Amino acid sequence: MITVTDLLGRSAELSPASDSAQLDTELLLCHSLNVDRTWLKTWPDHQPQPADIAQFELLFKRRLNGEPVAFIIGTQGFWSLELCVSPDTLIPRPETELLVETALQLDLPTNSQVLDLGTGTGAIALALAAEQPLWQVTGVDIQPKALALAERNRQLHQLDNLSIYQSDWFSALATARPQPETGFDLILSNPPYIEADDQHLFEGDVRFEPASALVSGVDGLDDLRLVIGQSCSFLRQGGWLMVEHGHNQGAAVRELFSAAGYHSVETRVDYNRLDRISLGCLPESY
Numbered sequence: 001m002i003t004v005t006d007l008l009g010r011s012a013e014l015s016p017a018s019d020s021a022q023l024d025t026e027l028l029l030c031h032s033l034n035v036d037r038t039w040l041k042t043w044p045d046h047q048p049q050p051a052d053i054a055q056f057e058l059l060f061k062r063r064l065n066g067e068p069v070a071f072i073i074g075t076q077g078f079w080s081l082e083l084c085v086s087p088d089t090l091i092p093r094p095e096t097e098l099l100v101e102t103a104l105q106l107d108l109p110t111n112s113q114v115l116d117l118g119t120g121t122g123a124i125a126l127a128l129a130a131e132q133p134l135w136q137v138t139g140v141d142i143q144p145k146a147l148a149l150a151e152r153n154r155q156l157h158q159l160d161n162l163s164i165y166q167s168d169w170f171s172a173l174a175t176a177r178p179q180p181e182t183g184f185d186l187i188l189s190n191p192p193y194i195e196a197d198d199q200h201l202f203e204g205d206v207r208f209e210p211a212s213a214l215v216s217g218v219d220g221l222d223d224l225r226l227v228i229g230q231s232c233s234f235l236r237q238g239g240w241l242m243v244e245h246g247h248n249q250g251a252a253v254r255e256l257f258s259a260a261g262y263h264s265v266e267t268r269v270d271y272n273r274l275d276r277i278s279l280g281c282l283p284e285s286y
């Protein structure tokens with residue numbers, strides 16, 4: 001008879017294709033048996049039903065073909081939340097949590113107005129809305145299917161302080177500013193920032209994600225240029241802009257911030273010590 005331990009042993013087959021083979025196998029088995037990882041550790045000798053084993057085999061085969069675990073099981077953890085994911089947008093990455101962490105460290109008004117541009121699954125917007133119930137958070141995306149997913153996640157986590165709607169970057173946002181007392185207190189974005197001919201697009205999980213969430217022109221900076229350039233008109237004076245970017249784009253992004261008139265411009269590194277996000281503050285007298 002086949003046990004939980006036997007099925008977990010299949011992880012060796014995944015090792016060439018995945019650098020997290022053990023974890024991937026555990027997650028696929030949890031999904032097939034409808035249990036959590038603690039249960040697997042508690043019941044190593046359990047003998048799953050043939051139908052559950054068949055389900056595991058099906059999922060395992062998809063992972064062997066390279067499909068990301070998050071797309072196979074339909075969910076991904078981000079910050080404190082479990083989010084629904086789909087091939088319509090990016091799978092939220094742990095590196096992106098640095099945007100959330102840094103946003104929560106800023107000295108912002110209790111009832112801040114916050115905008116997440118290119119919200120995808122809603123990951124950043126949802127995490128901030130959950131952490132700061134008095135903030136009013138807006139998440140926009142150009143892709144209707146990504147928006148439907150973000151709205152599903154919003155309902156799942158019952159976050160009434162988050163609105164989600166369609167916009168091509170700032171195009172659907174009403175007023176051009178700045179004004180001293182109106183405008184967003186904080187704008188965040190994890191836009192597409194990969195160069196069009198980057199070979200990484202043909203490797204690993206990224207192959208299964210849509211180009212619309214990843215690629216941004218020849219140098220990867222087309223969307224960052226637009227977001228940084230236009231953001232000044234939608235922030236209040238003294239408001240903050242914060243963006244995620246590639247590890248080799250820090251200097252170029254800081255230049256874009258300075259050229260747009262931001263001060264206190266800095267880049268922060270992720271847990272791999274790679275440049276990951278940059279931020280800046282709009283002058284009070286802008």
Ligand SMILES: C[S@@+](CC[C@H](N)C(=O)[O-])C[C@H]1O[C@@H](n2cnc3c(N)ncnc32)[C@H](O)[C@@H]1O
Pocket residue numbers: 089090091092093096117118119120121122123124140141142143146167168169190191192193212213214
């Ligand atoms: C790198 S993904 C980030 C998704 C999510 N914010 C996250 O961090 O996981 C970029 C997102 O920007 C969206 N996007 C691309 N072009 C856009 C545009 N012109 N206007 C608004 N959103 C756009 C994509 O659909 C995608 O969801």
